[in-house]
Amino acid sequence: MSEPKATHRNNDLLNGPIYDTLKRMTLPMIVGMIMLMTFGLVDTFFVSMLGTDELAAISFTFPVTFTIISLNIGLGIGTSATIGRSLGSGETHLAKEFATGALMLSFILVGALAFIGYLTIEPVFRAMGATEELLPYIKDYMYLWYAAAIFLAVPMVGNSVLRAAGDTKTPSIIMASGGLINVILDPIFIFGWGPIPAMGIQGAALATAIAWGVGLVYIIYLLAIKRKLMLPRLLTFSELKLTSGGVLRIGLPAAGANMLTPIAGGVITAIVAGYGPEAVAAWGVGSRLESIASILVLALSMSLPPFISQNYGANKTSRVRSSYILSLKFVLIIQFAIYLILCLVAPYIAALFAEEQKVADLIVLFLYIVPLGYGLQGVVILTNSSFNAMHQPMSALILSIIRLFVFFVPLAYLGSEWLNIKGMFFGIILANLCIAVVAYAWFSQSLNKHSQPIQITKET
Structure with missing residues (x-):
């Protein structure tokens, strides 16, 4: 039942109007991510009601938790x-094996990484600059978060299976539903309700774990039973080894590229920690707001690759180039409007999330400076996605x-040395500008290199 639908969508990707096709694919992702990111912001809001220390503690966890999310x-x-x-070549049984193998692989790898993280909570967060006062809160949150990490792995990879089959709407619904469950449970577990005791910051982790658990059960049912996009059994070792190779060839460099972001974020958090817990709390709020402000970029980074991959494989490089440039122009314009x-x-957002005036002032400073570079950052994110779509994961990693x-860490550090935390914010903007220029030039050169006259003749 699903194969004809996927084929029809593939034809749309190859022949349909570029703008209309990208809009059709991206809009469901935007809606789903708006819901998910908004719920994540609400999660931060509930934790902020516990106090500055709790907010600072959960801010410390962002780089670490995003490391595992990046692997997914x-x-x-x-x-x-x-x-x-x-699926494009008609090998549906092989596609089902790849789907099953990918889900098993994610369960194994994320489980192993979470176990290592569980054993190294104290040294990792001390290295990031967490104080003795914050460590108990961090432990309360991360012990449970690590235990639930495998619940996140399967739904995230399962959503990729759906997108590969041409469905961008269902993954959006799954993301939004998980976020809604999390928001409903947050105040119940954080502050207590009826027989349920108040668990503080640990309650936020428990709400997240339950939301992910529901998503895991549903995605397995959807893929194995309803859509039949995976095998209704576990793979043998030889089957898993075979399917893992194909997934990891692109997946490992892509995961490495994504995992570098929280590593760099951890370094920046350590720099911010030198300005006190108020600065860390403000940085955490700003980081969550960045996710909200960059929703269009993130949605395009998931909808643009299938379009580029299909057209690049069909030698329609002119459509690849047009879609890439159109996406970059759109992102730069929209992100500048979001900055304004x-x-x-900014003052109203700061008042909403901060109880202390110093935290509020730092949030306002962040919002006046850092979001100016979000459009430039979007250029890099979309270029990375495009490299992966063209099966050049090492280019994206480099x-x-x-x-x-x-650029990012050195310029942020130098800025902090010259002008304190304000200088660090300006250093981040300069870093985004420099790498955006490099990214655009590199991708254009790569596309020109692979555009041959014979390919253009075939396209026409």
Whole structure:
């Protein structure tokens, strides 16, 4: 039942109007991510009601938790690429094996990484600058979060299976539903309700774990029984080894590129920690707001790759180039408009999330400066996604390394040395500008290199 639908969508990707096709694919992702990110912001709001220490503690966890989430993202990229190719060539049984193998692989790898994280909570967070006063809160949250990490792995990779089959609407519904469950349970577990005791910051982790658990059960039912996009059994070791190779060839570099972001974020958090827990709390709020403000970029980074991959495989490089440039222009314009809006509402946002005036002032400072670079950051994110779609994951990985450790961390550090935390914020903008120029030039050169006259003749 699902194969004809996927085929029809593939034809749309190859022949349909570029703008209309990207809009059709991206809008469901935007809606789902708006819901999910908004719920994540509400989660931060509930924790902020516990106090500055609790807010600072959960802010410390963002780089660490995003490391595991980044592994899932990378595995999802590899999964989507391999399954999309199999479905496109009519090898539906092989696509089901890849889907099953990818889900098993994510469960194993994320479980192993979470176990290592569980054993190293204290040294990792001390290295990031967490104080003795914050460590108990961090432990309360991370012990439960690590235990639930495998509940997140399966739904995230499962959503990639659905997208590879041409369905962007269902993954959005799954993301939004998980976020809604989390928001409903947050105040119950954090502050207590009836017979349920108040668990504080640990309650936020429990609400997240339950939301992910529901998503895991539903995605397995959907893929194995309703859509039949995976095998209704576990793979043998030889089958798992075979399918894992295809997923990991693209997935590991993609995961590595994504995992570099929280590593760099951890370094920046350590720099921010030198300005006190108020600065860390403000940085945490700003980081969550960045996710909300960059929803369009993140949605396009999931809808643009299937379009580029299909057209690149069909030698329609002119459509690849047009879709890439159109996406970049759109992102730069929209993100600048979002920056202006954030400048207007910055004092109100700060008042909503901060109980202490110093925290509020730092949130306002963040919003006046850092979001100016979100459009430039979007150029890099979309370029990375496009490289992966063209089966050049190492280019995306190298670009991420240059972005984070040649520009982002050094310029942020130098800015903090010259002008304190304000200088760090300006350093981040300068870093985004430099790497955006590099990303655009590199991708354009790569596309020109692979555009040959014979390919253009075939396209026409």
